Amino acid sequence: MRGFRANYDKFQALNTEIIEISCNALPVQKAWVASMGDDDSGEEGQVPFPVASDFWPHGEVTKAFDVFNDERGGAKRSVFIIDGEGMIRWSNVYTDSIPASGELLHEIEKLTP
């Protein structure tokens, strides 16, 4: 998430938009986004891409992508890269790491003709 924000201009340069999704209620998402400005990273607080709430019907979109964690009631940490035609071109579920922007940018570059 912070990595996405730090590298947002690089994603934009590849004609790429970012959507973050969790099953938190929207007010929680908003509080979280606001808290991003309170850390000591020295970065601007505003998150420039949408941080979306899949709260109700609970996890509906998360379930549609088949990354709902039935035990925890939330999303599994995962990333999908979708091309301009709406086709999934790359996906990964992260169990003990977090998404690396560099890896994603590399995958996106491979899709670009």
Added chain:
Amino acid sequence: MALQPGTQAPDFTLQSHLGEVKLSDLRGKTVVIGFHPASFTGG
């Protein structure tokens, strides 16, 4: 098992801190969708 490459992404409309976001509005662009377990958990 997460949806795999080669699958059409399910369209969705959700509310975000920047307002409504609809996947199919972004046709023509590459879209990175990141799911995360819960807010305030890092990452």
